[in-house]
Amino acid sequence: MKTVCIVGRPNVGKSTIFNKLIGKKVSIIEDIPNVTRDRIYGKVDYKDYHFSLIDTGGIDVEKGLFTDEIKVQVEIGILEADKIIFVVDGKDGLTPSDFAIRDMLFKSGKEVVVAINKMDNALASNNLYDFYELGFEKYIPVSGEHNLGLLDLLDEIVSDFPQSEPKEDQKIKICVIGRPNVGKSSLVNALINEDRVIVSDIAGTTRDAIDIDFKYDGDDYTLIDTAGMRKKGKIYESIEKYSLLRSLKAIDRSDVCLVVINRAEGIIEHDKHIAGYAKTSSKGVIIVVNKFDTVEDKDKDLKEFTKLIENEFQFLSYAPIVFLSALTKKRVHTLMPEVKKVYDNLNKEVPTNLLNQVIMDAYQLNPAPSYKGKRLKIYYVHQSSTNPIKFTFNVNDKTLLHFSYYRYLENKIRENFDFTGCPIELIFKNKSDLE
Numbered sequence: 001m002k003t004v005c006i007v008g009r010p011n012v013g014k015s016t017i018f019n020k021l022i023g024k025k026v027s028i029i030e031d032i033p034n035v036t037r038d039r040i041y042g043k044v045d046y047k048d049y050h051f052s053l054i055d056t057g058g059i060d061v062e063k064g065l066f067t068d069e070i071k072v073q074v075e076i077g078i079l080e081a082d083k084i085i086f087v088v089d090g091k092d093g094l095t096p097s098d099f100a101i102r103d104m105l106f107k108s109g110k111e112v113v114v115a116i117n118k119m120d121n122a123l124a125s126n127n128l129y130d131f132y133e134l135g136f137e138k139y140i141p142v143s144g145e146h147n148l149g150l151l152d153l154l155d156e157i158v159s160d161f162p163q164s165e166p167k168e169d170q171k172i173k174i175c176v177i178g179r180p181n182v183g184k185s186s187l188v189n190a191l192i193n194e195d196r197v198i199v200s201d202i203a204g205t206t207r208d209a210i211d212i213d214f215k216y217d218g219d220d221y222t223l224i225d226t227a228g229m230r231k232k233g234k235i236y237e238s239i240e241k242y243s244l245l246r247s248l249k250a251i252d253r254s255d256v257c258l259v260v261i262n263r264a265e266g267i268i269e270h271d272k273h274i275a276g277y278a279k280t281s282s283k284g285v286i287i288v289v290n291k292f293d294t295v296e297d298k299d300k301d302l303k304e305f306t307k308l309i310e311n312e313f314q315f316l317s318y319a320p321i322v323f324l325s326a327l328t329k330k331r332v333h334t335l336m337p338e339v340k341k342v343y344d345n346l347n348k349e350v351p352t353n354l355l356n357q358v359i360m361d362a363y364q365l366n367p368a369p370s371y372k373g374k375r376l377k378i379y380y381v382h383q384s385s386t387n388p389i390k391f392t393f394n395v396n397d398k399t400l401l402h403f404s405y406y407r408y409l410e411n412k413i414r415e416n417f418d419f420t421g422c423p424i425e426l427i428f429k430n431k432s433d434l435e
Contacts, residue, residue, distance in 0.1 A: 010058030178260035282388035342421030
């Protein structure tokens with residue numbers, strides 16, 4: 001998947017454009033410079049094109065709070081990107097900071113599209129041609145706030161992108177994700193050296209991650225290793241989030257994600273952020289607690305830490321938890337059976353008659369709550385997709401669906417059919433829309 005990075009000085013509207021392109025409010029928008037300090041990631045689906053989008057903090061030549069840190073984050077975003085969107089302010093015109101960023105982009109050698117933002121009044125129109133002084137080839141006038149010119153910007157971004165990703169082979173794909181120093185490399189080494197794992201002669205680098213092909217109990221697997229991918233040099237080593245983009249790319253290509261947690265350090269917020277990307281990408285998830293050998297009372301710790309994970313990762317309540325030590329290889333043998341089980345669950349098809357029986361029984365036992373004298377009625381349900389798993393409900397009025405009832409129906413499906421490790425999406429369509 002291609003990657004696009006948005007850069008520019010503070011308060012030119014980068015976050016507004018980012019949010020409009022990904023269709024969600026992810027970046028914080030304030031009229032205060034330096035609100036966006038770290039790189040923020042999203043995925044854009046436009047026509048038949050798909051690409052990753054990075055929002056970065058603003059760079060100002062005037063020294064101020066967070067300036068050095070932001071500059072490093074922007075440099076990393078540029079390094080990872082296939083194309084750059086350079087956002088400038090049409091109302092303010094060119095500034096010394098714009099020229100400083102221009103010089104940084106020239107050095108990168110990356111293709112640049114200049115988005116001249118806030119082009120919604122006469123003052124901005126008067127400044128339009130001044131920006132050609134920057135020396136780039138492509139300029140798109142836009143207004144992020146008013147949705148002007150964004151389709152033209154998207155067309156320019158994807159103009160030379162592949163319309164669809166190259167078809168992947170049929171191997172079961174596992175990616176190992178987690179923050180730096182949780183033991184991802186050790187886990188990869190332990191897996192490919194496991195007694196029943198046969199490593200093939202083909203191993204190489206594909207799309208910024210190392211792919212390792214192997215067999216396990218007769219099935220073909222590809223292990224996507226995102227470990228050890230940080231750049232050399234102290235300036236990069238100090239940035240914990242550097243590995244995130246490559247983890248996102250690995251997640252997108254995978255079937256099952258192994259979210260690795262360092263038991264010696266415990267759970268931190270960034271662990272949950274990384275796991276959240278696997279969930280939102282509708283991938284199978286297994287939580288792997290590594291460095292379990294550092295614990296003295298293992299039986300007691302297993303119960304207590306499992307309870308802690310269940311509390312901290314409530315959004316992944318369906319994910320199995322595996323405790324192991326990649327370094328000593330203890331309990332590593334318990335991981336691959338879980339991977340195979342989760343993959344099989346991802347591709348499970350529930351018979352329509354059994355599914356409807358379960359849902360109708362659940363509805364009779366606990367009818368949907370009424371709203372203003374009306375009540376949700378379920379006429380028919382079928383499984384509309386595997387890997388990712390989706391169930392489509394034919395109902396009278398989907399606006400009557402309450403979030404708590406959505407959870408109730410999902411829980412009933414999980415109670416009756418084993419979807420351990422798999423996210424489930426319920427889709428509701430009005431009967432009138434299907435006629």
